[in-house]
Amino acid sequence: MASPDDPASDTDPNNDLLAQLQAAAVMSGPTSQAELLAQLNAEPEPDPLADVEYTGDLATDSAAELDAVQQGFRDRTKREDERFRLATDSEYxxxxxxxxxxxxxxxxxxxxxxxxxxxxxxxxxxxxxxxxxxxxxxxxxx
Incomplete structure (x- = not known):
């Protein structure tokens, strides 16, 4: 894996994913190939700006983008709350x-x-x- 000082580390978009998978493997022990493949093929986080309809008016479009980004944060918070609940549930x-x-x-x-x-x-x-x-x-x- 490239060092943080290596300029190539910034150019490969898979470096962050690889680091996350390596950390998960260290923390959770051996992971099957099927589980690693599922992680690699998981749906990315949705683009909060995907449904913004642009009007050409800077003020209107900026407000629409801000609303979409705020909604994206609220949606991500809900998903993270559920992930946290599952991660800290001691009855499993x-x-x-x-x-x-x-x-x-x-x-x-x-x-x-x-x-x-x-x-x-x-x-x-x-x-x-x-x-x-x-x-x-x-x-x-x-």
Missing amino acids: WFVLCFKSREDKEAFLKAAGLMAVGDKYLDGYAVARVLDIPMPSTDTRKE
């Missing part, structure tokens, strides 16, 4: 405890879960390994 995880590290590792190996992790495991990856069907995010009840 549980813990298993054993008397020793050896017992924990024996359990994970016997269940075929060591490849998923040895401390913090992605529940969906565990469900795939254990062949447990999970509701998709489209069908899950809120």
